[in-house]
Amino acid sequence: MTGEDREARTATPPRRGRPPAGRSTLSRTAIVDAALALIDDDGVEAVSMRTVARRLRVDPKSLYNHVADKDALLDGVAERVISLVRVPKPTGDARADLRAVCLAYREAALAAHPRAATLVLTRRVESAGSLAPLDAVLSILARAGHPPAAAVHVVRTVLAFMTGTLLREADAAAPFGTDDFGTAAARTAALRESGFPAVGEAAPHLARCDHEHEFLTGLDLILDAFGSRAPRATDGSEQS
Amino acid sequence: MTGEDREARTATPPRRGRPPAGRSTLSRTAIVDAALALIDDDGVEAVSMRTVARRLRVDPKSLYNHVADKDALLDGVAERVISLVRVPKPTGDARADLRAVCLAYREAALAAHPRAATLVLTRRVESAGSLAPLDAVLSILARAGHPPAAAVHVVRTVLAFMTGTLLREADAAAPFGTDDFGTAAARTAALRESGFPAVGEAAPHLARCDHEHEFLTGLDLILDAFGSRAPRATDGSEQS
DNA sequence: ACCTGAACACCGTTCAAGT
DNA sequence: ACCTGAACACCGTTCAAGT
Numbered sequence: 328m329t330g331e332d333r334e335a336r337t338a339t340p341p342r343r344g345r346p347p348a349g350r351s352t353l354s355r356t357a358i359v360d361a362a363l364a365l366i367d368d369d370g371v372e373a374v375s376m377r378t379v380a381r382r383l384r385v386d387p388k389s390l391y392n393h394v395a396d397k398d399a400l401l402d403g404v405a406e407r408v409i410s411l412v413r414v415p416k417p418t419g420d421a422r423a424d425l426r427a428v429c430l431a432y433r434e435a436a437l438a439a440h441p442r443a444a445t446l447v448l449t450r451r452v453e454s455a456g457s458l459a460p461l462d463a464v465l466s467i468l469a470r471a472g473h474p475p476a477a478a479v480h481v482v483r484t485v486l487a488f489m490t491g492t493l494l495r496e497a498d499a500a501a502p503f504g505t506d507d508f509g510t511a512a513a514r515t516a517a518l519r520e521s522g523f524p525a526v527g528e529a530a531p532h533l534a535r536c537d538h539e540h541e542f543l544t545g546l547d548l549i550l551d552a553f554g555s556r557a558p559r560a561t562d563g564s565e566q567s
Numbered sequence: 568m569t570g571e572d573r574e575a576r577t578a579t580p581p582r583r584g585r586p587p588a589g590r591s592t593l594s595r596t597a598i599v600d601a602a603l604a605l606i607d608d609d610g611v612e613a614v615s616m617r618t619v620a621r622r623l624r625v626d627p628k629s630l631y632n633h634v635a636d637k638d639a640l641l642d643g644v645a646e647r648v649i650s651l652v653r654v655p656k657p658t659g660d661a662r663a664d665l666r667a668v669c670l671a672y673r674e675a676a677l678a679a680h681p682r683a684a685t686l687v688l689t690r691r692v693e694s695a696g697s698l699a700p701l702d703a704v705l706s707i708l709a710r711a712g713h714p715p716a717a718a719v720h721v722v723r724t725v726l727a728f729m730t731g732t733l734l735r736e737a738d739a740a741a742p743f744g745t746d747d748f749g750t751a752a753a754r755t756a757a758l759r760e761s762g763f764p765a766v767g768e769a770a771p772h773l774a775r776c777d778h779e780h781e782f783l784t785g786l787d788l789i790l791d792a793f794g795s796r797a798p799r800a801t802d803g804s805e806q807s
Numbered sequence: 808a809c810c811t812g813a814a815c816a817c818c819g820t821t822c823a824a825g826t
Numbered sequence: 827a828c829c830t831g832a833a834c835a836c837c838g839t840t841c842a843a844g845t
Contacts, residue, residue, distance in 0.1 A: 375817085388831090389829060392828055396820075458761055462766045465766060476772045486731065487728050488727050490731035490735075491727030491729065491734075494734075495727065498691055523699070523701070525709055541723055545724040545727065548792050615836085626812095631839075
């Protein structure tokens with residue numbers, strides 16, 4: 328902070344033209360880094376081409392030499408975060424391995440960069456860097472005997488559950504501190520007075536949420552459900 | 568369009584001060600209506616205080632007399648769409664009744680206002696008008712013998728799955744036409760060349776998606792899973 | 808109680824001109 | 827190949843002044 332001040336005071340006036348040979352200040356990855364750091368500090372809504380450029384001490388328009396537009400930049404951030412998923416080594420126990428990948432995904436998307444989570448969950452990202460977790464899950468399922476069509480279906484169901492759950496976690500984290508007491512009481516009261524009988528009855532349970540427990544038990548439920556459907560042994564072709 | 572031109576040419580110069588008595592041009596619901604209509608026509612990203620105001624032939628700043636800010640306006644739109652869910656009459660068959668509410672939710676959130684879907688799925692809305700579907704689900708579960716804590720857990724798991732699934736449907740609808748052939752082939756090829764073996768293997772299945780089938784079978788899977796856990800009969804208190 | 812003029816501090820993006 | 831000055835067409839929002 329004081330370091331930044333000193334640098335700002337010493338700053339040479341912005342030079343024009345190509346930068347001095349080897350000193351290629353800017354790059355796509357540097358820009359994505361800056362955007363992610365900005366999101367970590369101030370949230371997604373703080374991202375603008377101008378604020379990102381400010382962080383890099385660069386003219387906003389310079390970004391367009393490395394990134395198509397703001398939308399592409401945000402895609403880049405989402406992709407980067409997914410690429411941070413540390414896919415665990417498979418043990419051979421399909422169910423446990425699936426669970427482990429899901430936990431790693433939650434770790435990267437939610438714990439490491441909580442304020443970038445909505446980006447990751449909300450944007451359709453399918454570029455090279457982000458396919459590793461998908462590949463891991465598909466190969467676990469293949470080894471367990473699921474034909475590709477069935478495996479894709481499992482992936483989609485699990486991913487849908489995870490997206491919904493993590494999205495809920497992500498924006499619960501924003502307004503309230505993780506486990507808030509006062510607001511839980513207020514929310515209970517509000518739900519009680521809503522005029523909806525069943526909502527009123529369940530009010531205290533609706534007002535607070537143990538996110539981790541919710542995630543783990545929901546995931547187990549779904550994995551159990553798929554586990555109880557015996558996968559086809561070796562044959563890939565089926566009647567439909 | 569020609570009608571608009573004519574009106575625009577005839578338009579009286581904007582009058583100042585309070586409008587002529589009974590003619591209260593503006594209201595919160597009128598503004599939400601206009602925003603929703605705008606979203607239906609041009610998508611969420613087309614919404615600005617200025618475009619909404621233009622649609623109402625009103626000064627942008629006038630909106631602030633009825634709506635706190637743009638964020639509150641978008642909340643209002645999400646709430647309105649949820650309030651459009653037509654909760655079906657319960658038949659007494661808990662499983663079928665749950666399924667019916669979920670289908671109604673999908674109908675309202677996705678079929679009726681597809682371009683507003685992300686708004687509904689993405690914003691935490693808990694105000695009076697949008698609690699009806701939640702109340703319906705909770706009362707179905709209560710009647711089936713689930714104690715409140717368990718019922719809330721079921722709701723959360725099902726809602727997470729629905730959020731993820733409908734979000735996927737919503738932004739698949741945007742880029743591609745519902746069932747695209749050419750792009751499916753292109754996507755298959757791209758996934759094959761990704762260098763990830765399991766992804767390559769499953770490429771044709773990843774490239775296309777029967778959204779309705781995916782939704783229905785996923786939902787059945789989850790409902791089956793909960794169905795196989797016998798609900799506690801009458802007693803609400805348990806050991807934990 | 809509700810509207811608007813003037814104004815502020817922002818945006819994303821283009822393009823030609825520089826080195 | 828990469829940077830920037832000038833510029834365009836937008837934003838959300840405030841506030842005092844009007845009726």
